[in-house]
Amino acid sequence: MTKEEYMALALSVAESTIGQTSPNPSVGAVVVKGGRIIGIGSHLQAGKEHAEVHALAQAGEGAEGGEIYVTLEPCVHFGKTPPCADLIIKHKLKKVYIACLDPNPAVAGKGVAKLEQAGIEVEIGLGEARALELNRKFFYFMKTRRPYVTLKAAMTLDGKTATSSGDSKWITSEEARLDVHKERDIHDAILVGSQTVIKDNPQLTTRLPQGGKNPIRIILDTNLSIHDDARILDQVASTWIICGNKADVETFSSNHPHIEVMQLPADKIRISDVLDVLGEKGVQSLYVEGGSTIHGAFVREQLFQECHWYIAPKLLGGANAITAVGGESPLFMNDASSLTFTSVEQIGPDIKVVARPKEA
Numbered sequence: 485m486t487k488e489e490y491m492a493l494a495l496s497v498a499e500s501t502i503g504q505t506s507p508n509p510s511v512g513a514v515v516v517k518g519g520r521i522i523g524i525g526s527h528l529q530a531g532k533e534h535a536e537v538h539a540l541a542q543a544g545e546g547a548e549g550g551e552i553y554v555t556l557e558p559c560v561h562f563g564k565t566p567p568c569a570d571l572i573i574k575h576k577l578k579k580v581y582i583a584c585l586d587p588n589p590a591v592a593g594k595g596v597a598k599l600e601q602a603g604i605e606v607e608i609g610l611g612e613a614r615a616l617e618l619n620r621k622f623f624y625f626m627k628t629r630r631p632y633v634t635l636k637a638a639m640t641l642d643g644k645t646a647t648s649s650g651d652s653k654w655i656t657s658e659e660a661r662l663d664v665h666k667e668r669d670i671h672d673a674i675l676v677g678s679q680t681v682i683k684d685n686p687q688l689t690t691r692l693p694q695g696g697k698n699p700i701r702i703i704l705d706t707n708l709s710i711h712d713d714a715r716i717l718d719q720v721a722s723t724w725i726i727c728g729n730k731a732d733v734e735t736f737s738s739n740h741p742h743i744e745v746m747q748l749p750a751d752k753i754r755i756s757d758v759l760d761v762l763g764e765k766g767v768q769s770l771y772v773e774g775g776s777t778i779h780g781a782f783v784r785e786q787l788f789q790e791c792h793w794y795i796a797p798k799l800l801g802g803a804n805a806i807t808a809v810g811g812e813s814p815l816f817m818n819d820a821s822s823l824t825f826t827s828v829e830q831i832g833p834d835i836k837v838v839a840r841p842k843e844a
């Protein structure tokens with residue numbers, strides 16, 4: 485295998501753990517000696533061993549004089565296990581290939597410096613684009629201390645997410661809705677507005693055949709208006725409610741002591757305040773399932789990093805049907821958010837379009 489192929493293997497191993505390592509990044513490592521793979525490892529869960537620790541444990545003494553391919557710069561800090569840079573030095577590897585540097589400015593380059601000081605050759609950048617993409621959300625959070633926001637909407641071909649009576653069951657297919665649960669599984673949190681809770685009474689849990697992690701359910705509810713029997717108030721998953729400063733938190737909390745309520749200082753909920761609060765709570769990735777008014781707020785304030793549009797081959801019609809992105813229309817087309825399509829894929833009878841705002 486070529487060095488590109490060894491790094492591609494490390495990247496594949498890292499990609500297979502996306503969503504399960506939060507708040508840590510997903511990392512993969514491959515140890516090679518004499519053209520033979522002698523160790524493969526990935527970071528599987530925050531608090532557990534890093535990828536290099538697993539790969540080097542598998543390689544054992546045979547690692548001496550070998551090379552390691554790692555998708556993120558080896559750490560220099562003492563966590564659950566000693567720094568990976570020290571472990572690589574201890575195993576006397578000859579060369580380290582690093583796909584991308586740590587995004588944290590406090591540690592970026594420190595792992596490389598430590599390895600080079602110990603006389604180990606380091607090559608940076610092999611598979612860098614794929615390494616940056618795989619931890620895109622983590623890197624964004626590290627840089628901004630705000631969650632990476634993905635807007636998700638399911639709509640008819642003419643952009644409707646419900647009929648004028650509010651009916652939306654179902655627009656997209658089972659297969660497309662299953663894909664939504666895969667997205668929920670890899671996100672730290674999911675967010676909807678109180679209108680969606682009142683209209684749809686959603687569970688907002690991850691229901692995959694193979695199981696999965698429930699994201700934290702975040703409800704924007706200015707006046708704590710959701711009904712006491714709403715399903716998201718059950719104890720199947722964590723639920724946080726963000727409300728305005730006029731809401732009667734005391735009464736709500738006495739009725740629902742297990743629900744975390746975050747009261748913002750203003751009477752209206754501003755998305756930028758929501759993202760600051762969630763960032764402080766360590767939420768790195770946020771999946772916004774709407775509805776229309778919520779999407780309108782995120783789009784108007786340009787506070788999203790990605791949108792996933794699931795489009796069904798149906799035409800609903802009706803100027804009074806519910807549109808995917810509500811709120812006020814800008815006066816001019818120039819005021820539209822300019823995006824770039826990053827992928828379009830068919831899922832069953834539907835298509836999933838992923839688009840991102842043009843890099844600022």
Ligand SMILES: Nc1c(/N=C/[C@@H](O)[C@H](O)[C@H](O)COP(=O)(O)O)[nH]c(=O)[nH]c1=O
Pocket residue numbers: 637638652653654655656657660661664680684685686687688689773794
């Ligand atoms: N109507 C549709 C959706 N509807 C999305 C939201 O309006 C629902 O309230 C939410 O997904 C329900 O969450 P649950 O209770 O956990 O299943 N989403 C989709 O992908 N396709 C649809 O056709």
